[in-house]
Amino acid sequence: MKNVFIHHVYFWLKNTDSKDDLATLVAGLEKLSTCATIQSFHIGKPAATSREVIDGSYAVSWCLLFANKADQDAYQTDPIHLHFIETCQHLWSKVIVYDSVDV
């Protein structure tokens, strides 16, 4: 992959064992995936891997590919995104975001 902006978000749930909260967050991300500037997306959960360097403590991985930073910036203020934050932010206790562009 070249000429891409990767926006990778990891969510930790407030109610770590709540399957309902997990399902609500995933449903919210599915709606969020309709934002126009998203090229492709992946909604993930931790894989069944375990080594010292692996952080498998998160609940949901949200990986987005954009064509460029401008498209990612547009996503941040997209009404669909703002609605997602408003309706889902009570679900998570922690979020880490890593934004990457070509070296």
Place this chain on the structure above:
Amino acid sequence: MKNVFIHHVYFWLKNTDSKDDLATLVAGLEKLSTCATIQSFHIGKPAATSREVIDGSYAVSWCLLFANKADQDAYQTDPIHLHFIETCQHLWSKVIVYDSVDV
């Protein structure tokens, strides 16, 4: 993206300001990208974004897509991968890995 195993690694350099070390790590990853089971890859650096939730402190992002866990497992023991670790591990001070599969 569906039916995918995302292996996303973030590297922090020991010599944080060394452009040579950064270039050596990137060159190592370019060689590493030839592992047979990798579907696609991205070698990244932090984007020019800054919010409270964004961790932009890493030096290099290494994002790999595999068809499934078996292919990722094969990558872990691929001689090209073992050679990469042997020749490049002196460069980094910290590595965090997030492995994700479809929810």
